[in-house]
Amino acid sequence: xxxxxxxxxxxxxxxxxxxxxxxxxxxxxxxxxxxxxxxxxxxxxxxxxxxxxxxxxxxxxxxxxxxxxxxxxxx
Amino acid sequence: xxxxxxxxxxxxxxxxxxxxxxxxxxxxxxxxxxxxxxxxxxxxxxxxxxxxxxxxxxxxxxxxxxxxxxxxxxxxxxxxxxxxxxxxxxxxxxxxxxxxxxxxxxxxxxxxxxxxxxxxxxxxxxxxxxxxxxxxxxxxxxxxxxxxxxxxxxxxxxxxxxxxxxxxxxxxxxxxxxxxxxxxxxxxxxxxxxxxxxxxxxxxxxxxxxxxxxxxxxxxxxxxxxxxxxxxxxxxxxxxxx
Numbered sequence: 245x246x247x248x249x250x251x252x253x254x255x256x257x258x259x260x261x262x263x264x265x266x267x268x269x270x271x272x273x274x275x276x277x278x279x280x281x282x283x284x285x286x287x288x289x290x291x292x293x294x295x296x297x298x299x300x301x302x303x304x305x306x307x308x309x310x311x312x313x314x315x316x317x318x319x
Numbered sequence: 320x321x322x323x324x325x326x327x328x329x330x331x332x333x334x335x336x337x338x339x340x341x342x343x344x345x346x347x348x349x350x351x352x353x354x355x356x357x358x359x360x361x362x363x364x365x366x367x368x369x370x371x372x373x374x375x376x377x378x379x380x381x382x383x384x385x386x387x388x389x390x391x392x393x394x395x396x397x398x399x400x401x402x403x404x405x406x407x408x409x410x411x412x413x414x415x416x417x418x419x420x421x422x423x424x425x426x427x428x429x430x431x432x433x434x435x436x437x438x439x440x441x442x443x444x445x446x447x448x449x450x451x452x453x454x455x456x457x458x459x460x461x462x463x464x465x466x467x468x469x470x471x472x473x474x475x476x477x478x479x480x481x482x483x484x485x486x487x488x489x490x491x492x493x494x495x496x497x498x499x500x501x502x503x504x505x506x507x508x509x510x511x512x513x514x515x516x517x518x519x520x521x522x523x524x525x526x527x528x529x530x531x532x533x534x535x536x537x538x539x540x541x542x543x544x545x546x547x548x549x550x551x552x553x554x555x556x557x558x559x560x561x
Contacts, residue, residue, distance in 0.1 A: 299498075299545045303490075306497035313324070313500070 247318075254315045261308025268301035323508045327431065327500070350427045354420035358412055384412075388547075395551040396558065403554060410439075411547040418499060418539035422532065431499035433492065440492035443550050451557035462560050491549060498542050502535045 276294045280287050331343035365381040374382060388408045392400040414430060421428025429435050451459040463480040464473055506528060513524040 295541055296545065296548070299494075299541050303494050303497070306501050307493065309501050310493060310497045316324075 251315045251318055255312045258308045258312035258315070261311075262305045265302055265305025268304070269298060272297045272301055323504050323511070326507055327503070329427070347427045347429050347432070350420050351417060351429050353426070354416040354429075355413070357420070358416045391548060392551055395548070396555045399558070400551070400555075403551075407547050407551060410550060411543050414439075414495070414543040414546055415540060418543055419536065421499070421503065422535055422539065428499050428503060430495055431503060433496045436492040436495045437488075439495075439546075440488035443491070443553065444488035447553045447557040450554060451560075454558060455560065459557070459560070462556065487549075487553060491546065495542050495546055498538055502531075502538060506531055506535065 272294065276290060279290055329345045329347055331341075331345045332349070333344040334341075335343045361377070362381055365377040371378065385408065388411060389401075389404055392404045392407050396403060417429045420426055421431065451462065455461075463477050463484070465476065465480070468476060509524050509528045509531060513521050513528060515521075516524065
C-alpha cells in the first residue's frame, strides 16, 4: 500500500471521530432541556455550563480533525 | 479545486529579516494590528469626555465586559483573583479580537496557527509553575498527589499525574487552534461548493455558509472564554494545591 493510499484511508477513518462528538453534544443538550423543563428558573445558571460543556465535547471531535490534517500534510 | 487549506498560506508583504529570522510583515500581522486598534478604540472611546456616573451605551458595554471578566476571575481564583484580573482580561480580549477579526472576508485568523496558540499555552504553563514554586516552594510538587488516596497507590499515581499535568498546555493550545482551523476550512469548502454549482442549486450551500458564519462568531467568543477560564482554573490549582 503506497503512502498516499494509506494517508487517504487514515483520513477517512478519522471522520469516525465525529461520531463521539455528535453523541456527546446530543447528550449535553438533552440534559439541559430536561433540567430546564423541571425547573425553568434555573435556566441562567445552567446556560453557562451548557456552553462550556459544548465546547469541551466538540473539542474531541476536532482532535480527530487535526489528525486528519496531519495525515493530509504528510503526503 | 484547490486544497481547502490554501487560504491559510501567508506571503510576505514587506520582507524584513532580523539575524536570520524572518519577521516580514504579512497579512496575519496586519490583521492582528487592525484587531488591536479596534479593541483599543472601543475601550478608549467609551470614556471620551470623562467617565460618567450614569454611563452611556459604549461605556456601559465596556463596564459589562469587565464586570463579566472580574466575576469569572473571582469565582475561580477567589479573593486574591483581583491581582490576576488585568492579565486574564487582556488574554481574553486579545484572543476574542484575534478570533473575530479573522471572520472579515480577506483577513487572517492569527489564532488558527498552532505556533501562536502554542506560545500562549507554554507561557501560561510556565507562569503557573513559577506561581506555584514562588508560593509554596518545593512543597508545590504535592500537586501531583491528589488528596484522599491510600499511600500504597502514590507511586502509581505520580506518572499519571505528571502526564495529565503536561497534557494541560497541549490541550489548551490544540483546542483553540483546531476550532479556528476547522471553522475556516469548513467555510472555505462550503463557499467553494456554492461558487462551483449553478445558481439554481448554488443558493443552498450559500445559505449554509451564512449560518456557519454566524456559528463561527459564537464559537470565537466561546473559545476565547474557555481559554481564559481554564487559565483561571490552572492558576487557582497552582495557588491552592487542590
